[in-house]
Amino acid sequence: MMRAIQHYLPNPxxxxxxxxFVKAKPAEAWQAAxxxxxxxxxxxxxxxxxxxxxxxxxxxxxxxxxxSVGVDQVTADGKGFRxxxxxxxxxxxxxxxxxxxxxxxxxANVEPDDFRDFQTPGWGKLAWAISVEPYRDGSTISLELRTxxxxxxxxxxxxxxxxxxxxxxxxxxxxxxxxxxxxxxxxKLPDDDTRxxxxxxxxxxxxxxxxxxxxxxxxxxxxWRYLMQLGCDRAGWYSIDLLDHGGQPSIDYxxxxxxxxxxxxxxxxxxxxxxxxxxxxxEYERFMVIGGQTERxxxxxxxxxxxxxxxxxxxxxxxxxxxxxxxxxxxAEWLMGKVVYPPVHGLMSGVQLKTIRRLSERDAVCRVEHxxxxx
Numbered sequence: 029m030m031r032a033i034q035h036y037l038p039n040p041x042x043x044x045x046x047x048x049f050v051k052a053k054p055a056e057a058w059q060a061a062x063x064x065x066x067x068x069x070x071x072x073x074x075x076x077x078x079x080x081x082x083x084x085x086x087x088x089x090x091x092x093x094x095x096s097v098g099v100d101q102v103t104a105d106g107k108g109f110r111x112x113x114x115x116x117x118x119x120x121x122x123x124x125x126x127x128x129x130x131x132x133x134x135x136a137n138v139e140p141d142d143f144r145d146f147q148t149p150g151w152g153k154l155a156w157a158i159s160v161e162p163y164r165d166g167s168t169i170s171l172e173l174r175t176x177x178x179x180x181x182x183x184x185x186x187x188x189x190x191x192x193x194x195x196x197x198x199x200x201x202x203x204x205x206x207x208x209x210x211x212x213x214x215x216k217l218p219d220d221d222t223r224x225x226x227x228x229x230x231x232x233x234x235x236x237x238x239x240x241x242x243x244x245x246x247x248x249x250x251x252w253r254y255l256m257q258l259g260c261d262r263a264g265w266y267s268i269d270l271l272d273h274g275g276q277p278s279i280d281y282x283x284x285x286x287x288x289x290x291x292x293x294x295x296x297x298x299x300x301x302x303x304x305x306x307x308x309x310x311e312y313e314r315f316m317v318i319g320g321q322t323e324r325x326x327x328x329x330x331x332x333x334x335x336x337x338x339x340x341x342x343x344x345x346x347x348x349x350x351x352x353x354x355x356x357x358x359x360a361e362w363l364m365g366k367v368v369y370p371p372v373h374g375l376m377s378g379v380q381l382k383t384i385r386r387l388s389e390r391d392a393v394c395r396v397e398h399x400x401x402x403x
Contacts, residue, residue, distance in 0.1 A: 029342050030395060033121050033157040033172060036112050036143050039394055040155075040174035041183060042190070044198065045245045046205045047170045047344065049163060051213035057167035058117050058160040060212055066097040069203050099158070108133070112140045112155065123155040127182075129189040149179040152186035161341045166215045168341050169208060171201055172245075174393075225350050226309055227317035227334035234332075234352040236365030238373055241348040242381040246392035248337050248345045252313045253282050254384045255335050255347075259295030259305070262286055266387075267380040274299035280387055289316060308332065324364070327356040343392070347384065349377050 050057055099120055103111040112121040123143050125136040127150070138146045146153070156173045175190065177183035190197075220241045244251055257263035257279065263286070264278030276299065289295070294304040295318055305318035319332035336348040351373055355361040 030392075031157060031159060031172070031343050032113050032115060032119050033155055033174060034393070034395065036121055036123055036140075037153060037155040037174045037176065038144070039176070041176045042187070043172065043174050043245075043389070043393055044201075045170055045172045046201050047168060047243065047245075047340075048205050048209045049166065049168050049215040049217060049340075050209060051166045051215050054160050054162045054167045055117065057169055057208075057212055060208055061158050061160055061169050062099065062120055064098060064158075064204060064208060065101075066200060066204055069200070069207060107137070108135045110138070110140055110143070112143055117160070119157055119159040121155060121157045123153070125151050125153050127185075128152050128154070128193075129185040147178045150182055152177045152182055159341075163340060164215065166213075168344075169205070170245075170341070170344070171205060173197070173201070220348055225334050225336050225348065226311070226315040227319070227332045227350070228352070230308060230317065230319065230332045231330055231352045231354050234330075234354045236353045236361070236369070237350065238370065238377070239348065239350040240374070240377045240381055241346060242385050243340060243344065243346050244385045244388050245344050246385075246388035247343050248313050248339050250282075250388045250391050251337050251345055251347055251384060253287060254387060255316060255337065256289055257283060257286050258335075259297075260299050260301065261294070261296040265376075265380060266383040267376045272298075272376065278383070282391070288312065305333065309334075313337065324355065324360065327360055329353070329355040329360075329364070347381060349381060351377070 052060070099111070099122060102109045103122060108126065109122050109124045112123045114120045123140075125138045125143070125146055126133045129152070136146070136148070136151055143153075143155075152175065154173065154175045156171065159170050159172070161168050175186065177186050221239050225239075254263075254266065258265060260273060262279075263283065264273040264276065266278045267273075269275060269277050289307050289310055291307055291310055293307045295307070297303040297305055303322065304320070306320045307316060308319050309315065309317040315334060315336040317332055317334045319330070321328055321330045323329065330353070332352045334348075334350045336350075338346045338348070340346050351369075353361070353365055353369065355364060
């Protein structure tokens, strides 16, 4: 199931998502997030008060007004920002069509039912959504912003405008999420470095362990497909291709037929196919553990490499990578575990996870309409 915002603004040119994890149950988290007033943030309220500065300098006492910046307030007149859809307790979507790059923004009068297909040249389009879902013993709250334009020239204007205004927009969204996190209680998440993961029992006495993780705003099913393409016999390693794929770019799209690996299957480690990893454990859309034994520095070298994907919502997940190493003689294990592998594997894994995130999130916003279940 995709987010409702996908229906109203599919294939955006720009996406930003903020996500937090709170102790509050979904019902409480929804009430706080849905009715959050950005004017509760002191420095945001100050920005609005600056408007009265010219009158104050002239000795005029401006009319007192209550400043309120929430979903209901910004959509109240139905002219600039429109309430596109609300799924009570789960998601609310707000959208606008305007020439945002003008000082006094002209807005197009577009009804929610027409928002998605509105393509008259000369306009920018944006949509943002607040969504709440259960997670562990509490909730996860996400705030997603999408932007695009109805033609290339308008996109260039909107993009240039957002390079400036986007700084403040991002700060406000981050401040709002921090405020909600403090109000609802920040959830203590599992420590990825110390938690037990699949594959740990293959080398239980390994002394050298490296764990990396990244949150991805895409469903498990998409991320899993890219994991299944790992290996020089398939798409590559999605890391530094010059070092681990013979300089050939890893395939940046999903290939039909590469949806699964089998227990005992080989993943070629190099383009020459002179070494490989073996699939040692695998569970569909949950984890894959690869590894094996070879000879290095005059002794056996054992390694396990786990990839674990966990949902953090119906349309987002966390990807965890853990490598465990054991070797002999002891000096070789120390050299590889303390000196050689940490910077090399750390750099390669970091690039790998970011690449899989980028490709998965790109594909997530390009999914087709029939996949969306509207409430």
